[in-house]
Amino acid sequence: MIKRFAVLLLVVLVAMLSCAYADDAPTVPAVENEPAKATEQVPPGVTITGEKEPVPMNTEQFEQIIGGGGGFIPTGGITYRWRYTYPFAGGVRYGWRYPVGYWNTFGRTIFGRTCKFGRPFGGWFYC
DSSP: OHHHHHHHHHHHHHHHHHHHOEEEEEEEETTTSSSSOSSSSTTOOOOOEEEEEEESHHHHHHHHHHSSSSSSOOOOOOOEEOOOOOOOOEEEEEEEEEEEHIIIIIIIHHHOOOSSSOEEEEEEEEE
């Protein structure tokens, strides 16, 4: 009887967890085509340079880049990564600011732990 109850409890727990969704993508600025405004929060010492590149937001677009399918041709729903600088050892280092949704989907598999800055902040991941 206890074994059946334990199995039933596990099945209910798995069913509950499969219905729950995490909010991995906190609010990203509505207009990603513009560089960071002065009022937008960035980590201390970070300066957005204004340079941007489109990033793929689904697996099909991602495979075009990685699989050698002729490069990524952005279409509707373009999301950008932004270039930024931060102070390091008396100088300046450069990095890219990715939307958190993109980073959680693709960024970790591409970069792993090689990010020098590596911090999520305000809907963006700074790598």
